[in-house]
Amino acid sequence: MADNEAETLSAQDATHFAPAQFVRWFREVAPYVHNFRGKTFVVAFGGELVNDGALNNLIQDLSLLSALGVRLVLVHGSRPQVNEQLKLKGFATRFGRGMQPTDAPALECAKEAAGEIRLDIEAAFSQGLPNTPMSHAQIRVISGNFVTARPVGVVDGIDYQHTGTVRKLDTDALKAVLFQGALVLLSPLGFSPTGEAFNLAMEDLATSVAIALRAEKLIFLTQNRTVLNPDGSVDTELAREDADALLAGGTLDEDTAAFLSHASRAVKRGVARAHLLPYTLDGSVLLEIFTHDGVGTMVVEDTLDxxxxxxxxxxxxxxxxxxxxxxxxxxxxxxxxxxxxxxxxxxxxxxxxxxxxxxxxxxxxxxxxxxxxxxxxxxxxxxxxxxxxxxxxxxxxxxxxxxxxxxxxxxxxxxxxxxxxxxxxxxxxxxxxxxxxxxxxxxxxxxxxxx
Known part of the structure; x- marks a missing residue:
């Protein structure tokens, strides 16, 4: 028997092992399906997810959400890919956490990295192999100049050059694409009315999009950057005020604090729920959405229960x-x-x-x-x-x-x-x-x- 055949569990096998459990689970997720049909989710991840080989499984899970009627906006980052391009070309510039200047060579590397990742994502959504979750999936992925950016400018004497922030989003165009059943894919780049391109932070872009669309969920897929309880377990639900108190306390690591800060901002500005999920856990998006407690940290304006x-x-x-x-x-x-x-x-x-x-x-x-x-x-x-x-x-x-x-x-x-x-x-x-x-x-x- 081939390896893929050995690892595939057919419907007949599933009902043989635990028919009652399967039927009960299927019935119990139905309310979530009904509740989220027609809602907008903004899903954001950095280039680390791509480097770690987690893209294909994520695409399969997002395809399932799309089939269930969820409207999806996908925002990707490209920081490690940009750094790799800079290294190969002999430039000393490296991007880390936080806002940094983007010079002309770095901007070109950002364009190249964004184009490469965007093509990888479009190719993954184009799969249709039999006996896979992508079988019969027909998802249109649409990118475009939806984001108007402005330069950060000079701050505290530092010229940030081609580093920008979101100035405006074409929400009418975004909604039109989503209402047609297509998925919107956004790269961390924005354009000014004069035709200039600016390097954007993925986290800031995703948060701005979620706020502008009044999204039901903003989901950040991270490298295990969830908030933990004192006993080491994941704090699965945080009221926004509690999240802000944690941030003010200064006890979180830099990455977790950055993601949590954006989650808090999104919820404060009207996004129903913001999530920090570990992409290292296969299926974390589905587990978070379709199980009661989830697997990541969720920020809400008040406790959800x-x-x-x-x-x-x-x-x-x-x-x-x-x-x-x-x-x-x-x-x-x-x-x-x-x-x-x-x-x-x-x-x-x-x-x-x-x-x-x-x-x-x-x-x-x-x-x-x-x-x-x-x-x-x-x-x-x-x-x-x-x-x-x-x-x-x-x-x-x-x-x-x-x-x-x-x-x-x-x-x-x-x-x-x-x-x-x-x-x-x-x-x-x-x-x-x-x-x-x-x-x-x-x-x-x-x-x-x-x-």
């Missing part, structure tokens, strides 16, 4: 959360009509447009008590403290209503509530109205917590 009151549009998602627990007897069957009637009692826990938790609060004001019901977190997302979040939120709501005691009825989760300050009571401790509707055949245990 969002507690909010349920609306009638959320009834279907609430029913899907409740159904398995009603089926195994953990919860009393309610039915969709009851949930629709009482939907204002529910709070939902939402992440990236996907509802994965809920809780209901039923007040009994005459006795200054409230019942917490239907506290549910989807099994795939348990273990990260979401139940605690729902509990604290419900306790806060109950106090705001004037309740002095919060109670729950449970048949299988008594230990969870006991660990969180609930003590066992009896049916006689319930509000009289609730006693009248107590289902004695279920024999649910009563747990009460003083607020």
């Amino acid at each position: 969002d507690l909010r009151p349920a609306t009638i549009d959320d009834v279907g998602a609430i029913v899907r959360l409740i159904d398995p627990l009603e089926a195994d007897g953990t919860l009393v069957p309610r039915g969709r009509a009851v949930i629709e009637r009482d939907v204002e009692q529910f709070t939902v826990l939402e992440h990236d447009g996907v509802i994965y938790g809920c809780v209901a609060l039923i007040p009994y004001p005459d006795e200054r008590m409230a019942e917490m019901a239907c506290l549910i977190v989807h099994p795939e997302w348990q273990g990260e403290g979401e139940g605690e979040i729902l509990l604290r939120h419900t306790e806060s709501r109950a106090r705001a209503m004037g309740a002095r005691r919060l109670f729950v009825l449970t048949t299988r989760t008594s230990h969870w509530f006991m660990k969180r300050g609930f003590t066992q009571g009896g049916v006689s401790d319930l509000p009289k109205e609730r006693q009248a509707h107590y289902n004695r055949s279920r024999n649910s245990l009563v747990f009460i917590k003083k607020l």
